[in-house]
Amino acid sequence: MSEQNPYELLGVGENASFEEIQDAKKRLYEQHKNDSKVIETIEAAYDSIIMDRLRLRQEGKIKVPERIRFPERSLETPPNLTPVPQYNTPNWLQQLLDTPSQSEILWSSGVFLVLAAISVFSQNTEASLLPLLMALGFAANIYFLNRKEKRFGRALLLSFITLLLGIGIGTGLANLVLGQGTGIMLGSDQFAAVLTFCLFWLVSCFLR
DSSP states (O other): OOOOHHHHTTHHHHOOHHHHHHHHHHHHHHHHHTTTHHHHHHHHHHHHHHHHHHHHHHHOOOOOOHHHHHHOSSSSOOOOOOOOOOOOHHHHHHBBBBOHHHHHHHHHHHHHHHHHHHHHHHTSOOHHHHHHHHHHHHHHHHHHHHHOOHHHHHHHHHHHHHHHHHHHHHHHHHHHHTTTOOOOOOOOOHHHHHHHHHHHHHHHBBBB
């Protein structure tokens, strides 16, 4: 093996391109990675070829690419990318919005879904049941909001505003939707209650 010239050691011809020499070297490295003596022989053959190519370059016969002469510079330079503008949300909005955990969403969804379901199927029960359900939803919303930042006054205010919005918007939509004979078997109070529970869920999950 020692009598072979460097090209034969790497298994390439003397007219091989630099890419072919590089590939041959990598291939032999993979084949003999556990044999340090063979690796040294491969490295010596590769260096000998590079020196021979540099000599030929000095004589003006070939041109050696810089990635062969300086392999440490062969790392590709990432292209200049135009930075994507980042739009920051206002501070007041960041302080108001929240990113709930899966557990918080599940608990809030379960509570308000149950209350909404009871409201829908309570049409044949006593009329006093809806106010009780609304009160329970109001209290649950206060609890979920207060649990986040321990600010009971803020939680109470947000819950009260949500309750008023739910009743007001729900009653208006109920008169608009139910009055057109859509076939929805709900009273206006039930419709308003369901919408209020939906708003309670949104507020308790996504507001602080």
